[in-house]
Amino acid sequence: MSAKTSPPVSDGFSTEERAAMKERAAELRAEGKKGAKQADGLQAVLDRIAQMAPDDRALAERVHVTVSAAAPELSPKTWYGMPAYANAEGKIVVFFQDSGKFNYRYSTLGFQDTANLDDGDLWPVAYALQKWSPAVEKRVVELVRAAVS
Template sequence: MPPGQGNVGCTVTGDRRGGSEEGRPAAHAAGKGERLHRVILDAVPELTPRLWYGMPGYARGSGPVLCFFRADERFMTLGLTDKAHFEREPNQADQLMPSAWFFSHLDEPTERRVAAIVRHATAAHRR
């Protein structure tokens, strides 16, 4: 794996010796995080992973972080920063634009949606 594209932010603290009940949820969260990390980089390979407020974030080169994620025991969060590409849906009456998504596991349809969100959010951004 190239430098800077390791398991950024996927390190888990706690007991991971396998025999501890306490270590299993943390290890499960780390596994989900590693898979989400791979989905993001497969969607946009030129993204540069780096820590952003203690979470894995992704930027184009040395630019601002555009998207990030968090993997906990129960849920994962995919979020966009204010530097990501946003646009309202066509014919949308309100001003709301989604910037975060919660999900409990990564299945194929969710992976495809995450990849599409990341591609769109990182396509163009404000500097």
């Protein structure tokens, strides 16, 4: 638990974790509704990014643009209230967790098990992200392209 994260409540989950679970339940209900479209997912991602603190929002916007360009076959959607990008089967491949989500000192670019990043018996699946630069963008493009290969 981060020094900034709220202490666990009686069931062992922090306030932020409970909020994320509620967000996920709402996302699942929305996905189950008839007529839910990819455009709904995109709007949900853009709305979530707009709610972030300015530094997190700037990173999330860059991640969104970069992932969308590097892997247009991925569909944007929210996942536990975070911007995420899913494959054709609806499985999350990559996500962005802003530092404010759980009061961490850095944002995270993460990959789920559907990402093709396997490298032997040990490989990273999450990256701390504090600032955007051309080098960071290049690495994110490489990771996302590998993830969907």
